[in-house]
Amino acid sequence: MSLIEVRDEFRRSLNNLYSVNEIDFYFKSVLRSCLDIDPIDIALRPNLEVEKNQMEILDKILLELSEEKPLQYIIGEMSFRSVELNVNPLVLIPRPETEELVGWVLEDYEHLERETNLVDFGTGSGCIAISLKKEQALFSVLAVDLDESILELVKENAKKNRVQIQTLQADMNSLDQLEMEVEVIVSNPPYIVPNEKEEMKKNVLAFEPHQALFVPKEDPLKYYRHILIFAQHQLKSKGRIYFEINPNYLNELEGLILSFSNYTVKKRLDIFGKARMLRIEKQ
Ligand SMILES: C[S@@+](CC[C@H](N)C(=O)[O-])C[C@H]1O[C@@H](n2cnc3c(N)ncnc32)[C@H](O)[C@@H]1O
Structure with a gap:
């Protein structure tokens, strides 16, 4: 799947729980913290292929978000x-x-x-x-x-x-x-x-x-x-x-x-x- 397709998959799967802005924020945070992908790539390289091991991580996170686990616990860090x-x-x-x-x-x-x-x-x-x-x-x-x-x-x-x-x-x-x-x-x-x-x-x-x-x-x-x-x-x-x-x-x-x-x-x-x-x- 390409980066933009995964982003759309996040939006589709989570839209009954969160607003589009929240979902996009979560997706960008996950890219940055868990996959070491710069979120700017969603705009600059939308067709970037997401590798199989990266997809496995994203699927697990998507499941956790759909169970309403707080993002901070999923990525394990936050700013204060x-x-x-x-x-x-x-x-x-x-x-x-x-x-x-x-x-x-x-x-x-x-x-x-x-x-x-x-x-x-x-x-x-x-x-x-x-x-x-x-x-x-x-x-x-x-x-x-x-x-x-x-x-x-x-x-x-x-x-x-x-x-x-x-x-x-x-x-x-x-x-x-x-x-x-x-x-x-x-x-x-x-x-x-x-x-x-x-x-x-x-x-x-x-x-x-x-x-x-x-x-x-x-x-x-x-x-x-x-x-x-x-x-x-x-x-x-x-x-x-x-x-x-x-x-x-x-x-x-x-x-x-x-x-x-x-x-x-x-x-x-x-x-x-x-x-x-x-x-x-x-x-
Ligand atoms: C509302 S949290 C505050 C955590 C952090 N200071 C913050 O502001 O995010 C309350 C904290 O008190 C701790 N706590 C609860 N009962 C306690 C007790 N009897 N003695 C010492 N710490 C306790 C909890 O483990 C928890 O970390």
Whole structure:
């Protein structure tokens, strides 16, 4: 088959699931990442013959896309701000809202003059930890997650982006056992309650790790509470916490934060206009 025929086959097979623009974007990404073919060849060399082994790869990918597997898991990599990350189904696919959270931290610490300790709780792919280190070299970063296999990916991603960060396997439910002095805490913890599943897309529910997404409905703020308990003793005076949050729990979370201490709390909306980020500053 020629390149243009394969592109048309992609459009035909996927048109009940995705728009033409999405399909073309997927096709170009797959050519670039999996076959080392420059997508410009669709226009310049439409009759380029796709070889048998390349067709086998494309057929497998077409099947995965028709099952709604996210493209990022299929090609195994994605961009996040200034970094290129490997991703796999153990970790959440980083979201644009989280890029905004990182942007807020960087704005506040743009003029750092000395090394500053920062912890990222629930690091996943390491997107927050690695991009912060890449864009502000004076951060001394610790990335925390529950599973060693996730931290292996974080180390791979740090190496890929030539940054040095520390990793720690720890459970956010038992942070009282952690002793360290911290100046900045950043976290995008699991925050979706099970009854929000109905509004979620199949590709998220079927493929992304539920450990990264869900919290019990009886205790939706549990990770925030554990981090706030940790911060009572370990966050230095004038230190800050940056949270990505579930907009549906904004008021409850603000109440919880203020029940701990006389923190200064600031809210920020994401590009979709939703209250998605909080900054909490210690006196
Ligand atoms: C919403 S994801 C965020 C991942 C990444 N920081 C991001 O922004 O894309 C939450 C992360 O918390 C981790 N996690 C869930 N429960 C945890 C626990 N009890 N202790 C430590 N990490 C946990 C998950 O493995 C997942 O990587």
